[in-house]
Structure formats: structure tokens, C-alpha cells
Amino acid sequence: MSNPLNIAIAGLGTVGVGTVQVLQKHAREIAVRCGREINITAVSSRDKSKDRGVDLSGFAWFDDPVEMAKTAKADVVVELIGGSTGVALDVTMASIAAGRHVVTANKALVAEAGENIARAAEDAGVTLAYEAAVAGGIPIIKAIREGLAGNRVSRVIGILNGTCNYILSTMEETGRDFDSVLKDAQDLGFAEADPSFDIDGVDAAHKLAILASLAFGTRLGFKQVHIEGLRDITALDFVYAKELGYRIKLLGLAGQTDAGVYQRVYPCLIDQEGPLAAVDGSFNAVIAEGDFVGRSVYEGRGAGAGPTASAVVADLIDIAAGRLSLAFGVPAARLADLKAIPIKDRAGPFYIRLTVIDQPGVFADISSAFGHANISMESILQRDHDEAGNAHIVIVTHSITEGALRLALKGLEDHTAVVEAPHVIRIEDVWGE
Numbered sequence: 001m002s003n004p005l006n007i008a009i010a011g012l013g014t015v016g017v018g019t020v021q022v023l024q025k026h027a028r029e030i031a032v033r034c035g036r037e038i039n040i041t042a043v044s045s046r047d048k049s050k051d052r053g054v055d056l057s058g059f060a061w062f063d064d065p066v067e068m069a070k071t072a073k074a075d076v077v078v079e080l081i082g083g084s085t086g087v088a089l090d091v092t093m094a095s096i097a098a099g100r101h102v103v104t105a106n107k108a109l110v111a112e113a114g115e116n117i118a119r120a121a122e123d124a125g126v127t128l129a130y131e132a133a134v135a136g137g138i139p140i141i142k143a144i145r146e147g148l149a150g151n152r153v154s155r156v157i158g159i160l161n162g163t164c165n166y167i168l169s170t171m172e173e174t175g176r177d178f179d180s181v182l183k184d185a186q187d188l189g190f191a192e193a194d195p196s197f198d199i200d201g202v203d204a205a206h207k208l209a210i211l212a213s214l215a216f217g218t219r220l221g222f223k224q225v226h227i228e229g230l231r232d233i234t235a236l237d238f239v240y241a242k243e244l245g246y247r248i249k250l251l252g253l254a255g256q257t258d259a260g261v262y263q264r265v266y267p268c269l270i271d272q273e274g275p276l277a278a279v280d281g282s283f284n285a286v287i288a289e290g291d292f293v294g295r296s297v298y299e300g301r302g303a304g305a306g307p308t309a310s311a312v313v314a315d316l317i318d319i320a321a322g323r324l325s326l327a328f329g330v331p332a333a334r335l336a337d338l339k340a341i342p343i344k345d346r347a348g349p350f351y352i353r354l355t356v357i358d359q360p361g362v363f364a365d366i367s368s369a370f371g372h373a374n375i376s377m378e379s380i381l382q383r384d385h386d387e388a389g390n391a392h393i394v395i396v397t398h399s400i401t402e403g404a405l406r407l408a409l410k411g412l413e414d415h416t417a418v419v420e421a422p423h424v425i426r427i428e429d430v431w432g433e
Ligand code: HSE
Pocket: 133, 160, 161, 162, 163, 164, 198, 203, 302, 303, 304
């Protein structure tokens, strides 16, 4: 066997400890698969005295991960600290400058600084590997970058955030509202104490920007992702969505058309019989469409120690076996400019829920506002009064532009019978165009 691959791990949270466990438990099989052993030589974390349930005594300990990146006896540094700037970026750049490969699970870092890191890595003759950064245990980076490399990929759609998927599935199942389900998710450890990155869609947008760059060969465009989170979804919307044959999911959608690339993250209604509808709880799933392969679907656990460590170790095995990939499938300098298609150019159906005072003429006024905006409605529900004595009118439109929708809603803005801001959710056909 060749010399072992020496690695240093920066960050010993759930994923760091999971990585140590996978490498220890499967040391023999991994050595056979790579033709060499993978040895942990050094680790770094904040608190040396903390009991993490794994034996770290054989590894050099560094309080300073940047110092470790510069000086440890390591061919690879595994960055599991998190954040797009600060220590995570410093560790990454110091590792590359010292001629070490970098493996990371850090989607914020890759989405926001990935191009610069990839260029530095190429110049230094090392690799940046980040399978764990998107959709946890699903090998989606490899699937798109290598498995679909013979295709022109036109669309990537995913359930990319397990926290949001868990919250939405639980709201639907229990009929409870967003705040109470979020609180439970935090108590159970499924959501962070500060959940904003997840529930406001930022985490999913980081992952989507990475997938879009890989899929379309374009520069990373995290700042161009249109992002809407979950906070406005109510328990009632699940009731009406179900009645209309839909489920509500937070999706990341990216597509390449003649006009450019769109990247969108928002909660939307999807057909309850469709391929992503059955993906529940903390699971992730991705659909990628290529011109020769057609549609391909990938599903699995998107977070947690085991799935994420599984992806980290897969990257380490590739490096140990000499399978070094360009981070984005092409040299960073050859990524095409990204012409972003703005959200105002989206056309598609909408779900609109209006809360109105139940009185004669209101229905006619709503129809007139929609007619004036040239919106054709596919279906309309009117349901019983709520506790305050109001009626709910739920409209599903045919495909319309965002502009037409805004015009119709503006026409109802000052209507005295419309007592709440309309609840608007886009409807997406994940199997269609
Ligand atoms: N916070 C992410 C999620 C997992 O809830 O899916 C790590 O990317």
C-alpha cells in the first residue's frame, strides 16, 4: 500500500465527530478502497476538555485551526467550522497556501467564496471538495458534476433544507401553526436556536447556487437567488392546499433558458402525487434534468452526523485514491458569466387566499380585479366563516406573470371587505417545463 493520507480536522461538532467515527469504524474497508490508509493526525476545536464520545488522544490538538492548517502533518484539511468568512475562510486559504487539499461541508463558504477558493486551489495544485455541503448524504455534487457531465442540464429542483421540510411536514400533519412547530423543532434539536438561515431560505439558496453553477457551468450567483422563507405559511394554507390536491414544500428551483439562468427559493404548492411531494420530514431530494439523461431524482438524508460525515469521507476517499476533481467541473476561470433572470419574469400559476367580509358583491369585485389584470382563474373555493365571521376565498390562477398578480392584488388593496393581506403561494410543476 502507498503512504497513508494524513488529514487534519478543523471543527469537532456533530459532523466532525461523525467523520472521526466513520473513519475509525470503516478503516479497513476504506484502506482497501483507496489503496492506502486515511490517518487523522490533528484536530482542532474550541474546547479540548469536552467529552465528545470519541477517543481523540492519538491526534495532535490545536486550539487554533489556522495554525493547524499551516503546520499540521496533513495532506488534507477538513473544514467543519461553518460560516462564509472569518475562521472557516482563513483555515481554507491557509490550507491551500500550504499545499493541502480542502474538504468542507460548508455551503455558505462554497456559495459565497467558492470561486476564489477554487482558483487558489487550482493555482496551488490541490482540490476543493464539498460533497457534504449540499443535501448532506445525497451524492448530488458527484451526480451532477460527473454523472451528468455528458448532458446539458436544463433544470435542477430540490428540497434542500431539512429543517424547513420537517416544519412543513409537521404543520401539515398536525394542523399546528408555524411558531409552535418551530419551537418544538428547536426543543427536539431539529432546528437551530437561531433558525433564520434555515427558515428564511438562505441555507437552501446557498445550496441552490452551488448546484446551479455545477449544472449550468456558470459563475456562482448566490446574490442573484430570489429568496423567500417560510414565515408567512399558515396552518390554514395546508388545509386548502390539500383540498386542491397540493402539498406545500420549500423548493430551490434553478433553470437555464435562452434568456439566462433563474435561481429561486420559496415555499410553493406542488402536486400531491408528484415526485417531491412524498419527501417528508428532514429528508432532502433533488431532480436534475439533462438533455440526454432526461429526469433523474435523488433522495436521502440532508443533514445529521451520519449522512454528512458519509459525504465528507467520500471526498477523502476520492482524494486518497487520486481522484481529484475541479471544484465546479471546469476551471474556475472558464465558468460562464451568469445572466440572471429576475423573479418578475417568472410566469406560472398562483394560489391566492383572501380573507373577506362575507357580504354581497365581494366575489364580483374580486373577479373584476382579476379580470382587469387579465388573469384567468382555474378554480375558486369559498369556505366557511372563520371565528371572526369572515369568509375565505381561495383562487388558483392559470399561468400568469408576477406583474399581473401584483396588478390584481393592487386592485383589491383598498377594498374595505378584504380584511387581511392576501396569502400568495406560487404553484410549481416540478415534472413539467
Ligand atoms: N440546516 C440544514 C438543514 C442542514 O436543515 O437542512 C445543513 O445544511
